[in-house]
Structures are given as structure tokens and as C-alpha cells.
Amino acid sequence: MTSSASIPPAADAPIEGVQGFLVPMSCTDLPATMHFFIARLGFRLDAIFPADGPRTAILSRDGLRLKLGLDVTDGTRTLHVLCDHPEQCPADAPRELVAPNGVTVRLVHANPPMVLPATRQQLVLAHADGNAHWSVGRAGMRYRDLLPERHGGAFIASHIRILDGGPVPDYVHFHKIRFQAIFCRKGWVRLVYEDQGEPFILEAGDCVLQPPEIRHRVLESSAGAEVVELGSPAEHITMADHELPLPTPFFRPERDFNGQRFVRHVAKHAQWTAWTSPGFLVADTGIGAATNGLAGVRVVRAQGQNNEATRRHDTEFCFFFVLTGSLEVAQGDKRWRLAADDSIAIPGRFPYSFARCSADLELLEVTLPADFPLA
Structure with missing residues (x-):
């Protein structure tokens, strides 16, 4: 032996x-x-x-x-x-x-600063069909890149799947970012944030704003959970915090994190009002107010059938993700059909229209700034 x-x-x-x-x-x-x-x-x-x-x-x-x-x-x-x-x-x-x-x-x-590249806008469509590419990312999660050229490195948009449910091998960390929001697409994810109370469940339709450098941790998720994550800049530093335990002992929902406040939008409490284009309703997540107008995140819903909207905005970033239903996005003679899980990024001053919207259409809308003029 x-x-x-x-x-x-x-x-x-x-x-x-x-x-x-x-x-x-x-x-x-x-x-x-x-x-x-x-x-x-x-x-x-x-x-x-x-x-x-x-x-x-x-x-x-x-x-x-x-x-x-x-x-x-x-x-x-x-x-x-x-x-x-x-x-x-x-x-x-x-x-x-x-x-x-x-x-x-x-x-x-010792504490690298955030680097924000100049924004280079372009029209970007991402279809969730059989040709969609899913890569294996951190902790085995699957990532679908919705903005491959990243608007010159200024923005990133990802559709993320967590295949296995249960505890997530995460740690307390924070991001050096200008803007970051997470929208729960399917299932649920349990999270905890600095000075925001006990861990909570982010369910389908819910959304959070993660202010710059707020400490947080992903604790567990349901099997097959999906989120849509948007941030600026595309490449940003994630830093571990080995000293701060979460949850923290204080509940301070109004705390300022580098000019922004934490937001937890709960879908079942949403209030629907008229959108900027007739024939649609909108639920504002409150992220515009919490970022002092830097960014807006809303859910847009068709009101009835055969809705059409001609729009042109002057924004740094305008992004739509189809949650349910379908629609056509048109620009001149060009028309693009979008269905659930498809997305489109539309450059500023680009005239476009929504047409042939299904009655069950819902869109996730993300813009920088939060409010912008329409033509």
C-alpha cells in the first residue's frame, strides 16, 4: 500500500x-x-x-x-x-x-477609470431564429449578442440564458459603467443589492437599474431563466468586493450612486399611459428619473390592432426588443419583420415606422437620453 x-x-x-x-x-x-x-x-x-x-x-x-x-x-x-x-x-x-x-x-x-468610446450609431437587427448564435459565457450562461459592433464600443445589448436552476456561483462585485439595466425575460432570478434591503426575486417583466459601482450579487435562478442586459460602455471593468457582506444592515433606497439611484421595477405594479405615438400604451420603469434623464427604459404595448406609427428621434441610443407579438419596422421601401426575441437598434434622425403590429405586441424600449424629441 x-x-x-x-x-x-x-x-x-x-x-x-x-x-x-x-x-x-x-x-x-x-x-x-x-x-x-x-x-x-x-x-x-x-x-x-x-x-x-x-x-x-x-x-x-x-x-x-x-x-x-x-x-x-x-x-x-x-x-x-x-x-x-x-x-x-x-x-x-x-x-x-x-x-x-x-x-x-x-x-x-490602482482604480482604473471608466473609458467611454465615441458612439457610432447604425441600424442593427438581431433575429432569434435558427441562425442565432449563442456563446458560452461566465458561469456557463449562454449569451446572444444583440449589438455585435457595439455602436463603436459605446453600448452592449445581450440576451442571456441560465440553463440550470439553483445557486449561481457569483460573488459581491460592482461595475464601472455609465448605464446598466437588466430586464427579466423569462423565469426568475434572486438578487441582492447594497443598501436595498433583503434579497428579492426579479420575475419575468421586472427590471432593475444597476447604478455605477453599486455592490450586488446574483444568488440563484430558475432553470431556463432569461434576461436582457443593456449597458454602456460595452467593455467595462467588473471588480470584486471581498470586504462588503450583502445584504447590508441599512435600507437606503434614495442613496446616490455616482449620480444615479437604484431602481426595481415590478411589472405587476406597472401603470400604463399613452405613448408618444397614438395607438400604443407605455409603462415607464422610473429609470429616467433615477438617472436624471440619462437613460429611459419602458415597456410599450399595442392598443388594439393595425397600429401604425411614423417616428424619428434624435437620440444617442434607441433599442427595441420584442417581448411578445410581432410587427414590421419600415424605412422607405425597406421592411423588416420582427417577432418575439428579435431586436432592432435604430440610429438617431433615422425616419422609420411601425406597421402591422399584432394585438399582443409588447416591446422593451431603451433610449439614451430618457426623453427626446420626435419628428
Whole structure:
């Protein structure tokens, strides 16, 4: 029988006894290199040897240790230093320094800012037919990209499916975004948000606004749950928060998160009023008010049959997702038939019309800004 001591640890088992990390660096002038890292970057000297002719020094700062050695041959050549505001460094401290040992020291953002590309609008149709492509994304979820060219990187729209029900392997996190909304398409998802009380169920037809940097976590979902998620910019940073437990002890629904408030719109409590085009009703989610007019999210419903609407708007972003029913979107001689789960993004100042709307038509409408002039 093989003893347990001779069995190698599993490849993914944690290594016991780890106390820190040591980054080796070669150098030819040990005193000058030590002075650079101590004086310019705030390291401290932990060890130096041998005493009668030093060839190696150990420096440390914030848990990182550097091994500077005259005999090191395979040391790192680049060190990234996290700074609060590297772009505000004075003229005598550029964002890239070169240490006496030739190592490049790059000053980078410790808290990277959101980057918003310029919007490049275009007409985009996404059909949920047999040719629709679903990719495997985070935690095994299926993603259908509704805006492949992302309006130049300024926006993203995704139709997401969660195939297996039960707990979701998520963690407390937040997004560096300008705008982000999630509409529950089918099934349910259980969520929890910072300062918004106990976890709650987002059911089909419900919607949430996730303000910039609000901490949140997805806890569980029904099998086959689907959501439509829209955000700006398309590529944004998601950061884990390992310190904040959710739910938080305080309920503060009016809290401001970078100029926006959290919104939970419950479909069964929706109030329907006349839409901007006759023959349609609209339920406003309240996201326009919560974003101070930055973005609007509404559900539009046909009132009766044979509704037609000629429209032209002046917006940065205008997006429709068909929830139920069908319609035709026309522009001149061009006509596009849309059915459930199809979507269309319509550029600003683009004249279009809705026609042949089914009696059960419902649309999810997302615009930036929330309110806009119609021709």
C-alpha cells in the first residue's frame, strides 16, 4: 500500500505555508538600484548580504518583496506600480521610469477609470431564429449578442440564458459603467443589492437599474431563466468586493450612486399611459428619473390592432426588443419583420415606422437620453 506521504498533492490544491511573493531583479549597481526603489517608490530594506561585500538585497512594500541581486540572471524586466492618479504625475515623474538596473517601472491606475468610446450609431437587427448564435459565457450562461459592433464600443445589448436552476456561483462585485439595466425575460432570478434591503426575486417583466459601482450579487435562478442586459460602455471593468457582506444592515433606497439611484421595477405594479405615438400604451420603469434623464427604459404595448406609427428621434441610443407579438419596422421601401426575441437598434434622425403590429405586441424600449424629441 502506498503511504499518504508519497501521494503528490492535486494540481489544483492550495499550497500550504505561503507567506508572500518574491520578485527577482538583476542589477550591476546594487547601492544605486536600492536607492531608487527606496527613495522613489517607498520600499524598505529587509535584508542585505553578505556583510563584507553585499551582492543581494531584499526590499519590501505592501506585501511585495524584491530580490535585487548581482547574480540574478532571469529577473523581471518590468514592474507595474499601482497609483491613485498616474496621469497627474509631475513633469519630473513621468508615467514610465527606468531604474538603474534597467527595469521599466510603469505607473498604472490602482482604480482604473471608466473609458467611454465615441458612439457610432447604425441600424442593427438581431433575429432569434435558427441562425442565432449563442456563446458560452461566465458561469456557463449562454449569451446572444444583440449589438455585435457595439455602436463603436459605446453600448452592449445581450440576451442571456441560465440553463440550470439553483445557486449561481457569483460573488459581491460592482461595475464601472455609465448605464446598466437588466430586464427579466423569462423565469426568475434572486438578487441582492447594497443598501436595498433583503434579497428579492426579479420575475419575468421586472427590471432593475444597476447604478455605477453599486455592490450586488446574483444568488440563484430558475432553470431556463432569461434576461436582457443593456449597458454602456460595452467593455467595462467588473471588480470584486471581498470586504462588503450583502445584504447590508441599512435600507437606503434614495442613496446616490455616482449620480444615479437604484431602481426595481415590478411589472405587476406597472401603470400604463399613452405613448408618444397614438395607438400604443407605455409603462415607464422610473429609470429616467433615477438617472436624471440619462437613460429611459419602458415597456410599450399595442392598443388594439393595425397600429401604425411614423417616428424619428434624435437620440444617442434607441433599442427595441420584442417581448411578445410581432410587427414590421419600415424605412422607405425597406421592411423588416420582427417577432418575439428579435431586436432592432435604430440610429438617431433615422425616419422609420411601425406597421402591422399584432394585438399582443409588447416591446422593451431603451433610449439614451430618457426623453427626446420626435419628428
